[in-house]
Amino acid sequence: MPPLPVKEAEKIGEYDLFVIGGGSGGLGTARRAASYGAKVGLAEASHRLGGTCVNVGCVPKKVMWYTSEEASSLRHAAAYGFGNAEENDKIVASFNWPKLKKKRDAYIERLNGIYDRNLAKDGVDYHEGYASFVDKNTLNIKSLNGENYTIKAKKIVIAVGGKPHVPTDEEVPGASLGIDSDGFFELEEQPKRVAVVGAGYIAVELAGIFNGLGSETHLLIRHGAVLRTFDPMLSDVLLPWMEHVGMNVHKETGVTKVEKIDGGLRVHQKNGEPIDVDTVVWAIGRHANDNGLGLDKVGVKQDDKGNVIANEYQETNVEDIYALGDIGGKAELTPVAIAAGRRLSNRLFGPPEFKDDKLDYNDIPSVVFSHPPIGSVGLSEPDARKKYGESIKVYTTRFRDMSGAMLDENQKQPTAYKVICEGPNERVIGLHMIGVGSDEILQGFAVAIKCGATRKDFQATVAIHPTSAEEVVTIF
Structure with missing residues (x-):
């Protein structure tokens, strides 16, 4: 109505x-x-x-993530017998941003x-x-x-x-020449060169989309890692891969000034040479x-x-x-x-x-639509050690998932899982995943963790083979 x-x-x-x-x-x-x-x-x-x-977040972002994933699939199609690399690269290069936006x-x-x-x-x-x-x-x-x-x-x-949040021009001269994450969805054309400022999940997701769709992408982060509120393993795996697939990651830096130049914007940073781009996207948090x-x-x-x-x-x-x-x-x-x-x-x-209904804010699962995607629920390893000390046990595994079986080695995305357990019964208090399908895999395991599942419960569950998810129950 x-x-x-x-x-x-x-x-x-x-x-x-x-x-x-x-x-x-x-x-x-x-x-x-x-x-x-x-x-x-x-x-x-x-x-x-x-x-x-719905309007400037999860939903349109996921559409753009799928679009970027389609570009990746096209690049890999020749390895599975579809066309050839040169033809498929031309298809990717023909991506029509205005058509997709409409x-x-x-x-x-x-x-x-x-x-x-x-x-x-x-x-x-x-x-x-x-x-x-x-x-x-x-x-x-x-x-x-x-x-x-x-x-x-x-x-x-x-x-x-x-x-x-966007800095004022007093805080960062020329900051208003950039756009925020809401503005990303208003872009009528795909920028050929873009600088994304920030290290949180929004910055990582938007930078990944731009890079996957062929824009020259620069990610400027204040420290040496991204996703610093998540388990450190996730950044340790994701950041090198982002650089491997062509993203320009500028670490230990920040923006000191943005100025308009012929043909675009010039981003001056604390450490490193100025960067010339078409668009600056501020993704430094929300308030x-x-x-x-x-x-x-x-x-x-x-x-x-x-x-x-x-x-x-x-x-x-x-x-x-x-x-x-x-x-x-x-x-x-x-x-x-x-x-x-x-x-x-x-x-x-x-x-x-x-009469007493309320939300339990513990063990809330979350996903980052990076490339590859991330899933996380429960305590990170640092937080678990801080809370439980030496009573925790950590199980990890790293591998290349089977979706890349036909690809050249340097094209295979990394996968890494970490399970954190606590106490003599080894109750599972944290699960952190990066790799193809992690976003979908996490939901079911989040239910198990919410129910208090232990290492023995995970081990007692028969693995589904061949899947990446089976590694969660065979990791021990």
Whole structure:
């Protein structure tokens, strides 16, 4: 359904629950509450429901990752008897970025429409505008055409997500000449030369996509490793491979200035010569999207990074005001926001068996869509040693997966797995994987780890052969 007209919205009365934010977490919260018969409203300050994940995150990113993977498959096709290397390289070089973007954008628009229809089906009132607090039970909605009205709600959920961080021109002269990770999805043409600044998963993913599609790609990182919040093994395997396949990785550096030159941009770095590119992409982290919420009017506490502070039940310090998803700065993943929101609505409006429902933030699996992909769940080895000391045991394996059997040795992607166990029963407390299929393999093993599986449980499971996944149960 379309958003409520302002005149109609003003007559709604009091909601049982009102959600600020139409991203994955907000939608999950609102629809679950409405399924229990609650009167629910939701505000989204853009024309597109779905939030970061659907519009400028997980979904279009995965489309681009698949596109890059297709390019890799074409390059390898000759080794399996399809065409020849020269012909296949020409096909890769003919990649049409504008055509792919048009199809990708249409796909996202269809998803936006599905979310819209789902709200209507579940009876959630959709307000299109910016919501801000007037008091703890009152919100001002500023519609996109500038009109203002207020709504009342017994309970309010803040689920406005985060946004990319970009340095100011005062911090880095010329920084505004670059784009952020959201801007990546607005590129109408493929840059021939690109510099990606950052070492986290977003930087790694975007750099991998550019490089896989044939752009001259530079990745600038502050230290000597990428993905520094993950287990160190993953960077140890991934970074050399990124360099092996032609990415220019500039380590122990940073950007001091960006300037416009004829034909592009010049990136000056702390260590090393300037780099001339067509596009600079800032992927140096994200921060809470808290601007204009009026949190100070109701006294909702935030940390020094602007994240809204909430407890394990998503409760803020103000009664009947809740926060979930990326605005909380904890486990910033789409499925986490959805799960937290649904459990919150279960507890607030569901049957008695859900009176204590909450999300367990331990052992949350995550994936990095690098080339090859990464899967990780549980504690990293450094964190495990810090928590459990000498009671942990670490099992590792490295190999080349069978998908590259027909390729030349220098074309075979690396694979590495690490299983971390703790205590006399060797409960599995960490699993870290890099290699083809790691993104899909991880989900089932994450269930086992969540259930408290031990080394013996893994060993007792018959391996599926020939697969990469079998190495997880034969690693011991």
